[in-house]
Amino acid sequence: MKHSLNIISSVVSSTLRQWHGSAGSKSVKQPPQMLILFDNENNPECRLVREALTELNLDVLIYPCPQGADRFAVQLQQYGGSNTSVPFLVDPNSHVKLEGAEAINAYLFQQYKQAPIPKHLDANKVNLFTSRLASIARLRGAIQVKASREPQQPLMLYSFESSPYSRPVRERLCELQLPYHLINLGKQQFADVGPANFRFHLGEYHPLPNTKRATLLAQKGQVQVPFLIDPNQSIELLESKDILAYLDKTYAQ
Numbered sequence: 001m002k003h004s005l006n007i008i009s010s011v012v013s014s015t016l017r018q019w020h021g022s023a024g025s026k027s028v029k030q031p032p033q034m035l036i037l038f039d040n041e042n043n044p045e046c047r048l049v050r051e052a053l054t055e056l057n058l059d060v061l062i063y064p065c066p067q068g069a070d071r072f073a074v075q076l077q078q079y080g081g082s083n084t085s086v087p088f089l090v091d092p093n094s095h096v097k098l099e100g101a102e103a104i105n106a107y108l109f110q111q112y113k114q115a116p117i118p119k120h121l122d123a124n125k126v127n128l129f130t131s132r133l134a135s136i137a138r139l140r141g142a143i144q145v146k147a148s149r150e151p152q153q154p155l156m157l158y159s160f161e162s163s164p165y166s167r168p169v170r171e172r173l174c175e176l177q178l179p180y181h182l183i184n185l186g187k188q189q190f191a192d193v194g195p196a197n198f199r200f201h202l203g204e205y206h207p208l209p210n211t212k213r214a215t216l217l218a219q220k221g222q223v224q225v226p227f228l229i230d231p232n233q234s235i236e237l238l239e240s241k242d243i244l245a246y247l248d249k250t251y252a253q
């Protein structure tokens, strides 16, 4: 798919989910140990979980499980037993293990915000239907596995769930079964809104202090997603098209 078409269908996908998974909490604290999610990017239930993670501003280690995948099947079975399916969440902080968007989102909101699931993230019929439409808009079925080299260490991706430019990168990480730390950079104020080179805000960009966005700006001089760090190759990359080409060149077989 041409890159511009890829981004347009990604915009449609986010629109069908009414851009949920854009805003990030200002109050939720990151737990000491990162959560783990066994995930398939285009799966409607997995999308609802990733939307919740963005809105709670929680980072997560993703183990991608596309259809036909085997790289993380043993871990998934060890955690959840045979016939466990995605989405499957492991919280090493509380030793909780959960399967399915409804149980996972209820847990995440209770544990990290002491609040019930907001209506738009509940795994009810309406939300599962719009999430299924968002999957269909990507003009592909369930993500299928592609042969790849396994990296020694997980990659790191700065993203937020509804980001149209980040979605194709997450899809490729999923196809290639590349584990990655997903650093969620949801929007925390009006100045965060808009494409990186054209924020809907006048003047210099200042993220809220003491946030992941502020740390990223201080360390790298800009805040733009997708932003990929590959510690295996000591590579840092912006620009979705370049990241896709890099992942293919480095890991696809």
Ligand SMILES: N[C@@H](CCC(=O)N[C@@H](CS)C(=O)NCC(=O)O)C(=O)O
Pocket: 163, 164, 165, 166, 192, 193, 194, 195, 196, 197, 223, 224, 225, 226, 238, 239, 240, 241
């Ligand atoms: N040309 C870039 C565009 C990236 C971009 O504009 N990303 C948006 C999110 S979809 C962004 O970083 N917005 C600023 C922000 O979130 O702070 C690419 O293809 O990766």
